[in-house]
């Protein structure tokens with residue numbers, strides 16, 4: 121892939137996960153700068169991955185070919201206004217990983233026909249297992265789209281969406297989703313502990329069952345998730361009893377409502393931020 125000079129504005133969980141995945145995947149650390157007002161996280165990233173750590177957003181953005189906006193959505197407007205007063209964004213590629221901040225909003229903040237790709241990544245990017253949704257307005261060049269796609273492919277898999285609302289749907293299915301699985305796994309671990317298992321053993325059981333199930337899904341592209349579920353579920357057996365409880369207590373409906381709530385929140389944020 122092409123290597124460009126990248127500045128991350130924000131040194132939090134998601135920026136850290138992408139930086140880790142990029143550097144572990146062979147992207148030159150020397151071409152990556154991470155910028156945030158507080159030194160704690162950015163210096164930790166610099167020490168661990170060899171990237172540059174700086175505090176001046178505008179100076180770093182001005183020197184970069186690619187600016188990744190990785191601050192919280194509620195801070196985005198202030199951060200962008202401060203950048204715009206000092207940085208000319210024409211000729212740069214801007215990548216936003218923020219939920220709930222639209223291309224239209226970024227154009228109002230940073231300049232018309234901003235060269236921007238919205239990315240909705242997730243934290244498994246840290247271990248090269250990310251899932252990112254990508255959206256770009258029509259005028260973004262094939263070269264910039266290809267660069268962004270290659271960048272995020274180096275930390276996981278990608279999926280382009282044709283309209284911007286697709287980014288909110290990707291949040292529901294992938295951006296927020298690691299937390300759903302963690303909640304499910306936490307609940308399982310807690311129950312095993314309640315049953316008398318030590319925390320470490322309880323976690324091992326749950327963790328291996330989850331990663332084994334995910335690996336099996338990946339290794340069986342032609343097999344539906346329903347069929348994989350049926351293969352575990354012996355008639356009159358233990359799994360059937362467990363699934364009966366989950367269905368009676370409406371787990372599928374709960375999951376659907378939760379995903380709809382994530383999308384609705386992203387739409388609210390679009391109005392708010």
Ligand SMILES: NC(=O)C1=CN([C@@H]2O[C@H](COP(=O)(O)OP(=O)(O)OC[C@H]3O[C@@H](n4cnc5c(N)ncnc54)[C@H](O)[C@@H]3O)[C@@H](O)[C@H]2O)C=CC1
Pocket residue numbers: 129130131132133134135155156157158161177190191192193195199217218219240241242243295296
């Ligand atoms: N955490 C996740 O799983 C995902 C997060 N995102 C998006 O990523 C963005 C960042 O989220 P997290 O990393 O979770 O948040 P975080 O709170 O861990 O990180 C935010 C970072 O912004 C930095 N920051 C604060 N003010 C700043 C300023 N004026 N200039 C530069 N940096 C500043 C903070 O120091 C912190 O390092 C959000 O917009 C979120 O929507 C997207 C997908 C997944």
Ligand SMILES: O=C(O)[C@@H]1CCC=N1
Pocket residue numbers: 219291295296
């Ligand atoms: O919770 C959030 O708003 C962000 C976006 C997806 C994951 N974390």
